[in-house]
Amino acid sequence: MKRLSGLLFILIIGCATSPYRRLEKIHVGLSKDSLLDLMGSPQEAKYKNEEDIWVYRVMYEAHWIVKEIRLKQDVVIAVKDISQSNIGQMNRLQEGMSEEEVLDTVGLPNRTVTRNGHQFWVYTSDGKNGVELKFKNKKLKMVGSQQALGVDANQSTENFTPIE
Numbered sequence: 001m002k003r004l005s006g007l008l009f010i011l012i013i014g015c016a017t018s019p020y021r022r023l024e025k026i027h028v029g030l031s032k033d034s035l036l037d038l039m040g041s042p043q044e045a046k047y048k049n050e051e052d053i054w055v056y057r058v059m060y061e062a063h064w065i066v067k068e069i070r071l072k073q074d075v076v077i078a079v080k081d082i083s084q085s086n087i088g089q090m091n092r093l094q095e096g097m098s099e100e101e102v103l104d105t106v107g108l109p110n111r112t113v114t115r116n117g118h119q120f121w122v123y124t125s126d127g128k129n130g131v132e133l134k135f136k137n138k139k140l141k142m143v144g145s146q147q148a149l150g151v152d153a154n155q156s157t158e159n160f161t162p163i164e
Contacts, residue, residue: 019058
């Protein structure tokens with residue numbers, strides 16, 4: 001009976017593992033099936049240069065933890081923490097850059113908002129103050145502060161729209 005109780009305890013604890021703890025278990029060499037068992041379907045997925053690129057986001061201590069997972073032939077080949085966008089690289093942005101060029105330069109935004117036919121990408125380091133990028137027809141049109149371009153800094157990150 002004690003053995004059964006101990007096994008049940010381990011099973012319950014294993015199932016109660018937080019999404020953050022599961023995210024930390026992703027490693028190079030993990031199979032695609034094991035990754036899916038561990039994390040479920042990714043929030044974002046794309047295919048580029050013969051690699052699957054999956055993104056998982058989990059909330060931990062009031063911050064988004066974001067991991068980019070690269071898979072080739074159904075095996076994890078790279079795990080990259082992209083939680084903090086590279087806000088320091090904003091000065092490298094130029095009007096007319098494509099969304100992909102912006103992603104390569106400054107990483108994923110904390111959230112996106114669509115207003116009046118424009119897409120806005122919001123980058124914050126503290127969840128309150130930050131930079132907003134304005135896109136039209138998938139091309140960068142303007143870079144400014146959240147206040148200057150009119151984004152509500154208190155808007156919930158639950159409204160995050162994945163970038164296709």
